[in-house]
Every structure is written in structure tokens, then in C-alpha cells.
Amino acid sequence: MDLQHGAxxxxxxxxxxxxxxxDVPIDDPRVRHDIVPNDPDTVPPPVKEYPGDLPRIPLPRDxxxxxxxxxxxxxxxAAAARPLDAAELGRVLFLGAGVVRTATxxxxxxxxxxxxxxxxxxASELYASTRAVAGVPDxxxxxxxxxxxxxxxxxxxxxxxxxxxxxxxxxxxxxxxAERGWRHLYWDAGTLLSQLSAAAASAGLRPRLRxxxxxxxxxxxxxADGVHEHPLALLALGDGEPAVTASAPATxxxxxxxxxxxxxxxxxxxxxxxxxxxxxxxxxxxxxxESPELDAVVLRRGSQRRxxxxxxxxxxxxxxxxxxxxxxxxxxxxxxxxxxxxxTPGVYRWPDLDRPLRAGVLRDEVLRVCLDQSLAADAAYVVxxxxxxxxxDDRSYRDAQLSAxxxxxxxxxxxxxxxxxxxxxxxxxxxxxxxxxxxxxxxTLLFTxxxxxxxxxRAGGGPxxxxxxxxxxxxxxxx
Ligand SMILES: Cc1cc2nc3c(=O)[nH]c(=O)nc-3n(C[C@H](O)[C@H](O)[C@H](O)COP(=O)(O)O)c2cc1C
Numbered sequence: 001m002d003l004q005h006g007a008x009x010x011x012x013x014x015x016x017x018x019x020x021x022x023d024v025p026i027d028d029p030r031v032r033h034d035i036v037p038n039d040p041d042t043v044p045p046p047v048k049e050y051p052g053d054l055p056r057i058p059l060p061r062d063x064x065x066x067x068x069x070x071x072x073x074x075x076x077x078a079a080a081a082r083p084l085d086a087a088e089l090g091r092v093l094f095l096g097a098g099v100v101r102t103a104t105x106x107x108x109x110x111x112x113x114x115x116x117x118x119x120x121x122x123a124s125e126l127y128a129s130t131r132a133v134a135g136v137p138d139x140x141x142x143x144x145x146x147x148x149x150x151x152x153x154x155x156x157x158x159x160x161x162x163x164x165x166x167x168x169x170x171x172x173x174x175x176x177x178a179e180r181g182w183r184h185l186y187w188d189a190g191t192l193l194s195q196l197s198a199a200a201a202s203a204g205l206r207p208r209l210r211x212x213x214x215x216x217x218x219x220x221x222x223x224a225d226g227v228h229e230h231p232l233a234l235l236a237l238g239d240g241e242p243a244v245t246a247s248a249p250a251t252x253x254x255x256x257x258x259x260x261x262x263x264x265x266x267x268x269x270x271x272x273x274x275x276x277x278x279x280x281x282x283x284x285x286x287x288x289x290e291s292p293e294l295d296a297v298v299l300r301r302g303s304q305r306r307x308x309x310x311x312x313x314x315x316x317x318x319x320x321x322x323x324x325x326x327x328x329x330x331x332x333x334x335x336x337x338x339x340x341x342x343x344t345p346g347v348y349r350w351p352d353l354d355r356p357l358r359a360g361v362l363r364d365e366v367l368r369v370c371l372d373q374s375l376a377a378d379a380a381y382v383v384x385x386x387x388x389x390x391x392x393d394d395r396s397y398r399d400a401q402l403s404a405x406x407x408x409x410x411x412x413x414x415x416x417x418x419x420x421x422x423x424x425x426x427x428x429x430x431x432x433x434x435x436x437x438x439x440x441x442x443x444t445l446l447f448t449x450x451x452x453x454x455x456x457x458r459a460g461g462g463p464x465x466x467x468x469x470x471x472x473x474x475x476x477x478x479x
Pocket of ligand 1: 112113116118
């Protein structure tokens with residue numbers, strides 16, 4: 001990866017090191033120095049805004065229930081096909097991006113969505129380009145996650161398969177994390193896609209993920225301007241040609257006009273003209289433990305803020321979630337084991353759990369690498385996605401970040417399905433090669449902590465009925 005341009009430059013200039021606080025920008029004119037992180041005066045709205053006169057289709061709030069266990073979906077077993085209508089499409093969108101909880105902090109109301117998001121910034125938007133969905137006219141629709149409704153922003157696209165387009169809004173996450181937020185767009189797209197795909201698969205809708213697509217036409221399709229909003233991934237429902245060839249540009253809607261030029265350049269550097277193949281289907285896991293239904297697991301999922309470091313997890317709760325989360329993923333992963341029965345504490349290169357690369361209790365070291373965030377030390381194990389910089393270019397860097405987000409999202413679902421808890425976790429980039437015993441050109445992607453919770457979150461509510469929660473604060477550091 002070229003560290004002087006595009007995604008590589010952004011990665012380098014947004015790498016955390018111990019000698020600089022996470023919210024202090026690096027001394028380089030290419031990053032913005034005038035952003036005050038978390039400034040209440042500049043906080044962006046939580047969702048995109050559109051003129052009130054666009055056609056709206058309320059989606060049924062009573063969600064259909066395919067009744068498929070979470071572990072069955074995560075194992076990759078095919079579910080019986082259900083007809084695609086407004087309620088089924090609405091269920092898929094809701095189980096990815098719907099508002100499930102609300103909280104009030106410092107007088108501000110926060111909307112928590114079904115899938116996790118780095119720092120709770122929820123910088124993704126969803127669009128559905130629909131084809132023959134009963135109860136929804138063909139067209140391009142923005143998903144309103146607050147009202148559980150579709151807003152028609154563009155005419156029908158050419159193509160066969162109804163396709164969900166995931167976009168990211170850099171300023172929504174940049175408001176807290178500045179240019180590093182561009183990485184978070186792909187992490188969040190990954191967690192979101194893990195749940196969108198699981199929801200679609202459980203209804204037999206055969207989700208097909210594409211991350212290679214022609215950027216400019218897809219921007220036109222959904223009205224993303226390529227500065228304040230970028231298309232990140234396509235999820236077609238079924239094997240047909242995805243409905244992404246716009247017949248006319250969509251209405252753009254409004255977003256705050258704040259640009260992070262380094263993010264724009266990183267995004268542009270990876271643009272393509274090509275529509276790629278969907279990600280290949282991975283082999284099905286044969287061994288499937290019992291679990292609650294997927295929909296219940298999604299609503300129960302949250303990011304655990306406090307884990308019990310005195311409790312351990314059985315080896316099975318490391319092996320199964322990892323096997324399920326890594327189905328079809330080629331990004332390398334390591335596991336730092338703190339407290340797992342029948343596994344010696346230390347660092348492992350997945351899937352080899354028999355030979356630690358380093359043996360020893362590394363809670364303090366991982367705590368330091370994770371900016372003193374206690375979850376990293378209190379977890380039973382910490383999963384680390386990282387890859388060699390030599391393997392990446394401007395486009396595959398995006399895929400690597402998104403893969404890491406997908407793994408985080410699936411680990412979350414598997415952990416909650418089997419009675420454990422989880423949280424995503426950020427890190428000091430400069431410290432990870434030594435932790436894992438890897439060369440310095442390692443590009444670290446994402447950490448996920450899995451462990452035993454000190455409390456249980458209230459389950460999220462259904463469409464239009466989020467539950468109000470009192471936020472639990474982690475023990476130390478940023479979040
Ligand atoms: C990719 C990713 C990275 C995260 N990083 C951290 C982190 O460094 N520290 C932390 O306490 N929580 C972290 N989280 C958890 C988020 O803060 C949490 O998902 C968000 O506040 C929404 O809450 P929920 O997951 O309970 O819905 C991360 C989550 C994701 C998805």
C-alpha cells in the first residue's frame with residue numbers, strides 16, 4: 001500500500017501512537033486542525049434529511065418472523081424462501097439500521113441502531129433500489145430508520161434484483177474522530193452488513209454482497225455527492241443483476257457541508273468503473289449449537305460496557321463464534337486469550353489454538369494498546385484483524401476494513417446467541433506489531449472484545465418503539 005497517497009496516506013496520518021492523544025491531529029497540513037472533536041455546536045443530525053414532499057411509504061411495524069435461530073443463519077444454512085414484500089424488506093432494513101434504543105445524555109437524545117457503530121456515530125445510510133417488491137413501487141428509496149418508512153428519492157433503476165446500497169457520511173463520524181472516521185465508515189458498514197445479510201438469509205432472500213462497483217453511477221443512483229456521502233457496498237437480494245443502473249439521478253437530500261479532504265481523496269483513489277462479482281459463498285458449518293431466534297438476538301445485542309474479568313468462557317465460546325464470524329473471510333485474524341477454559345493465555349494466530357505465538361497473561365499490554373479501555377483487559381478474549389500493508393491497494397484497503405467490520409458484527413451476534421457479550425474496540429496502531437510479533441508494515445484493522453458481561457442490557461424495541469435506556473459507562477478512557 002502506498003503510504004504517500006490515497007487510502008494508505010489516510011491510514012498513516014490517522015494512526016494512533018502513544019505519544020499523541022487520540023483527539024489531537026498529527027502535525028501534517030493534510031489533516032484538518034480546526035475541528036473541535038465532540039463540539040455540541042457542530043453536532044451533525046443523526047440521519048440524512050429530505051424535503052417533506054417526496055413520496056413516503058410507511059413500512060409495516062409488525063415485523064414478520066421467519067423463526068430461524070441465530071446460529072443456524074451464522075452457520076450459513078439456507079432458509080426457506082419467503083416472498084419479498086414491504087414487510088420483509090422492512091424487517092431486513094430494521095434489523096440492520098433501525099432505531100432500537102434511545103438514551104439521553106447531557107440533554108441530547110441519542111438514537112441507537114440495531115447494529116453497532118464505532119463511537120455510536122451511526123454514519124451509514126441505507127437505500128433500497130426495489131424491483132417487484134409487493135407493496136413498494138419500483139424505485140430508489142431512502143430508509144428512514146426513525147419512522148421505519150421508505151422515502152422515494154429516485155426512479156426505478158435498471159437491473160433485476162432489489163439491491164440495498166450502504167453509504168457512509170464522513171462528517172457524522174469525523175465530528176468525533178476527524179479523518180480516522182473514514183476507516184469507521186467501513187467498520188460500521190461491516191457490522192451493518194453482518195446483520196442485513198443475516199436477516200435477509202433467514203428469510204431465504206439470498207443476499208449477495210458486492211464491494212466492487214462503479215462508484216460514480218452508484219453515487220448518482222442514491223444521490224450521494226462523493227464528498228459528504230460515499231457509497232460503500234451493495235447487497236442484492238437474489239442472484240439477478242443488481243438494480244443499480246440509474247435511469248436518472250436521485251434527489252440528494254441534505255447533509256452538513258463539512259468536508260474532510262483527506263477522506264475525499266482516500267475514497268476517490270479507490271474508485272472503479274466495474275461491477276464485480278458478489279463475494280463467494282462460504283462453506284456451511286456443520287456443527288450448529290442451539291440459540292434463540294436471530295431477531296431476538298439482534299434486539300438483545302448491544303456493546304457491553306463492562307465485562308467481568310474474574311469469569312472465563314468455555315473454549316467452545318471462542319471456537320464457534322470465531323468459526324462462524326470468519327466464514328468466507330480471508331483477512332488474517334489473531335486472538336489474545338485472557339480467560340478461556342482449556343486455552344493457555346497468550347496470542348494465537350487463528351485458527352491454531354494449540355500453539356500460542358506468545359504465552360502469558362497479556363491483560364495489561366492489551367489494555368495499553370487499547371488506550372486504557374478496560375474492556376480490552378476484562379474480556380475473556382480479544383480478536384484482532386490485521387493484514388500486511390504490501391497486500392493492499394486503495395480498493396482492497398476498503399474491503400479489508402469492511403471485512404473486519406463484518407467479522408466484528410458476526411462475532412457480536414454469535415457471542416450474544418451463545419450467552420457471551422462483545423464490544424468493538426479501537427487501538428494504538430503503532431503498538432500492534434509488537435503485540436502480535438508481526439513486521440512493522442502490519443495494517444491493523446479492528447479489535448473485538450468478547451467476554452462475560454457484568455450486566456444485561458434491556459432488549460431493543462421494534463420499529464417506531466425504541467426502548468429508553470440509561471447508558472452504562474465503560475470504566476476508563478475514550479469510547
Ligand atoms: C467498529 C466498532 C468500534 C468500536 N470501538 C469501541 C471502542 O474503542 N471503545 C468502546 O468502548 N466501544 C467501542 N465500540 C462500541 C460502540 O461505542 C457502540 O457500538 C455504540 O456506542 C453503539 O452502542 P450499541 O453497540 O450498544 O448499540 C465500537 C463499536 C464498533 C462497531
